[in-house]
Amino acid sequence: AQSVTQLDSQVPVFEEAPVELRCNYSSSVSVYLFWYVQYPNQGLQLLLKYLSGSTLVKGINGFEAEFNKSQTSFHLRKPSVHISDTAEYFCAVTVMEYGNKLVFGAGTILRVKS
């Protein structure tokens, strides 16, 4: 079965510092990859997606992610975080062979400190 691993459950970082949230997936076949963000008391909002083409994907709020097929990774990065980026971030993947279901990782809580 398809699985998504987010290696860090929490990432504390100071404001204006860079951050990387790590995501690995288990499939060796064609995948579509997504990052969602969940702010407190809200639903999930799409940050960015990789469907095909360039492996570097830019999303909203200054975030970007790089698809690395050989390492089966899709890490999320931001060069300078703000307090308002404090939220939980979810990596997700769909694989056609598994019925196009969106499979989520367990989430990474990003805590930005001043």
Place this chain on the structure above:
Amino acid sequence: ETGVTQTPRHLVMGMTNKKSLKCEQHLGHNAMYWYKQSAKKPLELMFVYNFKEQTENNSVPSRFSPECPNSSHLFLHLHTLQPEDSALYLCASSQGSGRENIQYFGAGTRLSVL
């Protein structure tokens, strides 16, 4: 505001109660989903509806009963729940059910079963 509205936002119920969660989308989408979000666990897909027809039931106990009267509305009827059913229940919608379709989430209903 994502165009997906869930009511109520919070619900407390006893194990013998019957209640319903409501989801409404204003995006003209054809597919709707129910997810369960428990603490420290990945989001779990519960049900998928495509053009009002249920296309996925992810081995959900029968005490959860979905209903999709039209493409804009989705309900989750609850009866004789257990304390372990306490969680955030998220509704989502997408244009289609293919793996490239972006899912838009509501803010969720926080359910507590006493």
